[in-house]
Amino acid sequence: xxxxxxxxxxxxxxxxxxxxxxxxxxxxxxxxxxxxxxxxxxxxxxxxxxxxxxxxxxxxxxxxxxxxxxxxxxxxxxxxxxxxxxxxxxxxxxxxxxxxxxxxxxxxxxxxxxxxxxxxxxxxxxxxxxxxxxxxxxxxxxxxxxxxxxxxxxxxxxxxxxxxxxxxxxxxxxxxxxxxxxxxxxxxxxxxxxxxxxxxxxxxxxxxxxxxxxxxxxxxxxxxxxxxxxxxxxxxxxxxxxxxxxxxxxxxxxxxxxxxxxxxxxxxxxxxxxxxxxxxxxxxxxxxxxxxxxxxxxxxxxxxxxxxxxxxxxxxxxxxxxxxxxxxxxxxxxxxxxxxxxxxxxxxxxxxxxxxxxxxxxxxxxxxxxxxxxxxxxxxxxxxxxxxxxxxxxxxxxxxxxxxxxxxxxxxxxxxxxxxxxxxxxxxxxxxxxxxxxxxxxxxxxxxxxxxxxxxxxxxxxxxxxxxxxxxxxxxxxxxxxxxxxxxxxxxxxxxxxxxxxxxxxxxxxxxxxxxxxxxxxxxxxxxxxxxxxxxxxxxxxxxxxxxxxxxxxxxxxxxxxxxxxxxxxxxxxxxxxxxxxxxxxxxxxxxxxxxxxxxxxxxxxxxxxxxxxxxxxxxxxxxxxxxxxxxxxxxxxxxxxxxxx
Numbered sequence: 001x002x003x004x005x006x007x008x009x010x011x012x013x014x015x016x017x018x019x020x021x022x023x024x025x026x027x028x029x030x031x032x033x034x035x036x037x038x039x040x041x042x043x044x045x046x047x048x049x050x051x052x053x054x055x056x057x058x059x060x061x062x063x064x065x066x067x068x069x070x071x072x073x074x075x076x077x078x079x080x081x082x083x084x085x086x087x088x089x090x091x092x093x094x095x096x097x098x099x100x101x102x103x104x105x106x107x108x109x110x111x112x113x114x115x116x117x118x119x120x121x122x123x124x125x126x127x128x129x130x131x132x133x134x135x136x137x138x139x140x141x142x143x144x145x146x147x148x149x150x151x152x153x154x155x156x157x158x159x160x161x162x163x164x165x166x167x168x169x170x171x172x173x174x175x176x177x178x179x180x181x182x183x184x185x186x187x188x189x190x191x192x193x194x195x196x197x198x199x200x201x202x203x204x205x206x207x208x209x210x211x212x213x214x215x216x217x218x219x220x221x222x223x224x225x226x227x228x229x230x231x232x233x234x235x236x237x238x239x240x241x242x243x244x245x246x247x248x249x250x251x252x253x254x255x256x257x258x259x260x261x262x263x264x265x266x267x268x269x270x271x272x273x274x275x276x277x278x279x280x281x282x283x284x285x286x287x288x289x290x291x292x293x294x295x296x297x298x299x300x301x302x303x304x305x306x307x308x309x310x311x312x313x314x315x316x317x318x319x320x321x322x323x324x325x326x327x328x329x330x331x332x333x334x335x336x337x338x339x340x341x342x343x344x345x346x347x348x349x350x351x352x353x354x355x356x357x358x359x360x361x362x363x364x365x366x367x368x369x370x371x372x373x374x375x376x377x378x379x380x381x382x383x384x385x386x387x388x389x390x391x392x393x394x395x396x397x398x399x400x401x402x403x404x405x406x407x408x409x410x411x412x413x414x415x416x417x418x419x420x421x422x423x424x425x426x427x428x429x430x431x432x433x434x435x436x437x438x439x440x441x442x443x444x445x446x447x448x449x450x451x452x453x454x455x456x457x458x459x460x461x462x463x464x465x466x467x468x469x470x471x472x473x474x475x476x477x478x479x480x481x482x483x484x485x486x487x488x489x490x491x492x493x494x495x496x497x498x499x500x501x502x503x504x505x506x507x508x509x510x511x512x513x514x515x516x517x518x519x520x521x522x523x524x525x526x527x528x529x530x531x532x533x534x535x536x537x538x539x540x541x542x543x544x545x546x547x548x549x550x551x552x553x554x555x556x557x558x559x560x561x562x563x564x565x566x567x568x569x570x571x572x573x574x575x576x577x578x579x580x581x582x583x584x585x586x587x588x589x590x591x592x593x594x595x596x597x598x599x600x601x602x603x604x605x606x607x608x609x610x611x612x613x614x615x616x617x618x619x620x621x622x623x624x625x626x627x628x629x630x631x632x633x634x635x636x637x638x639x640x641x642x643x644x645x646x
Contacts, residue, residue, distance in 0.1 A: 130166060
């Protein structure tokens with residue numbers, strides 16, 4: 001589709017001057033302590049956002065960074081909404097929550113203050129637009145971001161999946177005080193070319209050439225659906241943030257001498273700038289009463305309910321096969337996809353969770369490079385169209401590589417992006433017992449717990465997998481579902497013989513989560529064992545030994561969700577005075593401590609707690625060494641006996 005453009009340079013430059021006036025007012029208000037926090041003005045770089053806004057269409061989406069004001073104003077012309085946002089008004093574009101760096105206009109514009117990760121997010125959004133054959137993404141990137149590894153993961157994904165993205169690099173050649181050439185090696189243009197992304201470069205004053213490239217690349221991307229890149233070598237005339245400009249004054253003066261706006265308006269520049277500032281000052285002076293807005297996202301996901309029991313007539317299946325059936329139902333009953341490393345084709349993932357799914361859904365089981373951060377960012381962008389996306393991370397240990405995307409994107413965007421908030425599920429195998437050693441055996445999910453809109457959930461061969469997925473599919477944010485890999489071959493939903501005779505198995509569902517209960521004698525039992533799914537087999541085995549050898553009766557309770565942790569009243573009613581928490585991770589800042597603090601806060605009776613967790617060491621690879629290191633029934637039994645004797 002070719003665009004007919006009536007390029008009006010006077011209109012463009014007048015708008016740029018208005019944006020500069022807006023940014024100057026901001027700096028004045030910060031110096032007067034009227035506005036707090038931080039801000040990154042675009043003085044000297046105003047034209048990039050205007051030109052992209054000029055050539056974009058209503059179905060296109062613009063992704064920005066911390067220096068986002070000019071991009072937002074160039075696209076929307078919403079000076080009032082941004083001004084109110086910056087003074088903290090609930091009438092601002094993001095109700096005063098987003099502030100200077102975190103601006104979101106659902107379906108049109110998104111910015112974030114953390115560098116790099118938005119590139120894969122852009123590629124994910126572009127995939128949605130590509131599938132709809134409707135719209136492209138413009139992604140603004142600063143030159144400093146080329147020091148971030150996440151950027152390269154995103155560029156690779158954009159190229160591999162032919163994402164319709166125009167990457168626009170504003171190369172102002174300096175960070176806060178450090179020159180880009182001192183810390184970034186090589187040429188930026190070659191970095192794009194290495195990912196097979198065509199790129200063109202323009203000087204700061206080549207506005208006609210820059211405009212022509214934006215228009216040309218925009219048309220090509222719409223037609224061919226391939227990423228392109230433009231580098232604009234511009235000058236940042238203002239400070240990095242507020243008043244922290246330590247550059248040589250001679251260098252600053254030289255940049256001002258070639259400033260595009262100043263030279264365009266010539267002798268009228270100062271007069272016209274002051275006039276624009278006077279017009280805009282009333283936006284900030286407006287007495288808008290701040291009313292605290294409910295920060296929960298008022299929008300809801302489209303209701304989805306999967307039922308994997310329909311996919312098989314077999315009465316007996318393994319835990320991993322049940323997961324496979326659940327994933328089949330997800331693909332069959334939604335428009336989403338599953339993305340991860342080596343999950344497509346005959347291989348079906350490292351533990352075969354997606355085996356054979358490609359036969360029925362060949363285009364929705366998507367292989368990726370080793371790019372955990374990029375994969376999660378891509379999935380979040382793709383989920384912005386009201387469709388939850390599932391990510392497989394090959395080992396739970398690798399979650400560390402995606403922490404920025406989860407905490408700084410999924411958590412925050414779930415509020416800021418409103419009806420286009422991300423919704424992803426990350427499923428990942430955890431735990432030791434197979435000799436995989438220090439970096440393929442851990443349960444590290446606690447490092448992500450405790451953040452808004454991040455849900456940590458744990459499955460086992462006895463937990464209801466469909467319920468877990470149905471809850472996750474119908475919420476915004478990121479749900480991390482852990483699967484104990486040692487249980488993959490265990491028969492699903494079948495208690496060991498002793499446990500089936502000794503325990504009453506039932507479930508409590510509350511606040512979109514589930515607790516599994518193995519009840520022997522209610523509050524009359526001697527001890528309550530509290531564990532997540534990974535330790536359930538060990539607890540059951542220990543319970544048998546405790547009862548048959550030592551006549552110690554136990555109840556076992558196991559939550560699916562540990563963060564945020566909610567303890568139902570029925571669980572409190574079941575807890576004995578002696579409670580042993582089994583937690584297959586290192587002690588500190590995790591589920592055990594959270595559970596104890598909540599019980600102590602919510603109950604009046606003093607209870608005696610103990611924790612059985614890993615020693616302060618790393619997972620050994622040697623099989624016999626690992627047997628002694630991991631949570632095991634013999635050690636658990638000894639712990640329980642000792643607690644019972646107190």
